[in-house]
Amino acid sequence: MIEFENVSYGYEDNKKVLESITFKIEDGDFVGIIGHTGSGKSTLIQMMNGLLKPDSGTIRFRGENIFGNGYNLRELKFRVGVVFQYPDYQLFETTVIKDVMYGPMNMGMTQNEAMDAAKQALSLVGISEDKFNKSPFELSGGEKKKVSIAGILAMNPEVLVLDEPVAGLEPEGRRNLLKLLEKIRNENHITIVMVSHSMENVADYCNHVLVMNEGKLELNGTPEEVFRQADKLEKMGLSSTVAYYIMRELEKRGIVHDDRSITMKEAYGCLEKLL
Amino acid sequence: MFREITLGQYYAVDSVIHRLDPRVKLFGTLIYIMSVFMAGGLSGYLIVTMVYMLVMKLSKVPFSFALRGLKSVVWIVLMTFICNAFFYTGGTPFIKYGVISISAAGIKYGVAMSVRLILLVLGSSILTLTTTPNELTYGLEKAFGFLIKFHVPVQEIALMMSIALRFIPILIEETDKIMKAQASRGTDFDTGSIIKRVKNYIPIIIPLFISAFRRAGDLALAMESRCYRTGYQRTKMYPLKYTKADGKGYLVLMVYLLLFTLAKCTLLYTGNSGFYTM
Numbered sequence A: 001m002i003e004f005e006n007v008s009y010g011y012e013d014n015k016k017v018l019e020s021i022t023f024k025i026e027d028g029d030f031v032g033i034i035g036h037t038g039s040g041k042s043t044l045i046q047m048m049n050g051l052l053k054p055d056s057g058t059i060r061f062r063g064e065n066i067f068g069n070g071y072n073l074r075e076l077k078f079r080v081g082v083v084f085q086y087p088d089y090q091l092f093e094t095t096v097i098k099d100v101m102y103g104p105m106n107m108g109m110t111q112n113e114a115m116d117a118a119k120q121a122l123s124l125v126g127i128s129e130d131k132f133n134k135s136p137f138e139l140s141g142g143e144k145k146k147v148s149i150a151g152i153l154a155m156n157p158e159v160l161v162l163d164e165p166v167a168g169l170e171p172e173g174r175r176n177l178l179k180l181l182e183k184i185r186n187e188n189h190i191t192i193v194m195v196s197h198s199m200e201n202v203a204d205y206c207n208h209v210l211v212m213n214e215g216k217l218e219l220n221g222t223p224e225e226v227f228r229q230a231d232k233l234e235k236m237g238l239s240s241t242v243a244y245y246i247m248r249e250l251e252k253r254g255i256v257h258d259d260r261s262i263t264m265k266e267a268y269g270c271l272e273k274l275l
Numbered sequence B: 001m002f003r004e005i006t007l008g009q010y011y012a013v014d015s016v017i018h019r020l021d022p023r024v025k026l027f028g029t030l031i032y033i034m035s036v037f038m039a040g041g042l043s044g045y046l047i048v049t050m051v052y053m054l055v056m057k058l059s060k061v062p063f064s065f066a067l068r069g070l071k072s073v074v075w076i077v078l079m080t081f082i083c084n085a086f087f088y089t090g091g092t093p094f095i096k097y098g099v100i101s102i103s104a105a106g107i108k109y110g111v112a113m114s115v116r117l118i119l120l121v122l123g124s125s126i127l128t129l130t131t132t133p134n135e136l137t138y139g140l141e142k143a144f145g146f147l148i149k150f151h152v153p154v155q156e157i158a159l160m161m162s163i164a165l166r167f168i169p170i171l172i173e174e175t176d177k178i179m180k181a182q183a184s185r186g187t188d189f190d191t192g193s194i195i196k197r198v199k200n201y202i203p204i205i206i207p208l209f210i211s212a213f214r215r216a217g218d219l220a221l222a223m224e225s226r227c228y229r230t231g232y233q234r235t236k237m238y239p240l241k242y243t244k245a246d247g248k249g250y251l252v253l254m255v256y257l258l259l260f261t262l263a264k265c266t267l268l269y270t271g272n273s274g275f276y277t278m
């Protein structure tokens, strides 16, 4: 549903930040984007809803060139919702609920419709009702993050793009958020794109992984295809998953054979059979 | 979106003028402004224009870059010209309609005033073109250091200036990020009535202010935890030091001022009004 074709981009100082990026995201994918800091991940996702225009190449959403003549870029922003890394850049209203209603109201919903959408989104991300009328600035960092995600979810996008959504959350908060993403992907049929620095999270939840390195798309495939190339990942300053390394070690010592696990769950399943 | 705005108009090249001590440049700007005010008549304006051209040449700043500084005052120049040319009452008007009277003398006066204004703006912009904002702040702090004796908090004012200068690029960058985050929620910056458009900027301004206040608080805390106190004589990491070139700079400026004043007085005395009128 989102296609990048030879997309290149440089900020004003003309250094190439993205170089000839080509990939395709399918309907219902849970895409993980990984890469070293400064590799161009945030730049890449800002193109998905047309915030940045590539210097060359084309971006298509559902087959249509989003920078083609007469394409409605504003409406695209409601269909491809982007949640930024820092919630502080988007919270501004006097109450949490009003803040979440901002997007839906911009879409042209009535007050009541927007209120319903906002309530639904907030309870989905796990913000309890007693916080609805609090000022967003009184919330903790993690709660702010959830509210900022709700602010995009309330617009009911077809694709939800998140820049490092779990950064700054404790393990349980991370798990809940990732479970939530999985749930809205399965139940609401929303395609999800997530930038993450956690190989484990990407291996556990995504079905499609993009690996960025110095502005180039270095690897593009299923988690299994990507995380089995540990050498390549290490050269880019990344790594494979912990489970992968454990299983390789066990394989070396002749304990397991022909194992393809990259997640803890898979590794556990494999080891359980041995016991 | 906002990144293109660079602060001030510093043009980074290496030149004699760039290397001068900011105090010399401040003094030079003052002298130049004085000479522009003293100048009159064709010959006077020719001289100050030539002086400007010469310094520009030395500074290696492209003239087209310097001209951009005029954009913001073009309306003021135009207004000055119109006011002087249309409402000047000294000469014999060849068109008179109500309060409007256009005379040759009026037009001449209008042109002269506009040229003077343009030279003032261009001349003083050499200072900002060749001096970084931080150097300028230090220069001002030093130049006005004597005011400390009169209980003017010179150092504090200079500190405030340099902090403000330091923060402007950060705030510009943040504005860019905030605008992107809000645009992703459908903020529309370009359509609707004026009031609606102003309202559309509220979601930008509030996060910006909150972030600025938070940063200011953090900075104050960081300064205090390193025992920053106001009211002490503070030394500088890179104190301003005069070099030989600066001495020569002062000399050239003094000679210029002297010659200019002499020329003006002589012409006044001999009654040659060509240099004086206007």
Ligand SMILES: Nc1ncnc2c1ncn2[C@@H]1O[C@H](COP(=O)(O)OP(=O)(O)OP(=O)(O)O)[C@@H](O)[C@H]1O
Pocket: A011, A012, A013, A017, A035, A036, A037, A038, A039, A040, A041, A042, A043, A044, B003
């Ligand atoms: N607004 C900007 N103007 C100029 N250069 C920028 C801008 N934003 C990012 N860059 C540069 O573009 C490159 C890629 O930045 P980007 O933010 O896309 O990296 P990233 O992969 O998201 O990194 P991180 O993991 O740290 O968030 C970096 O070298 C960065 O310095």
Ligand SMILES: [Mg+2]
Pocket: A041, A042, A043, A085, A163
């Ligand atoms: Mg980033």
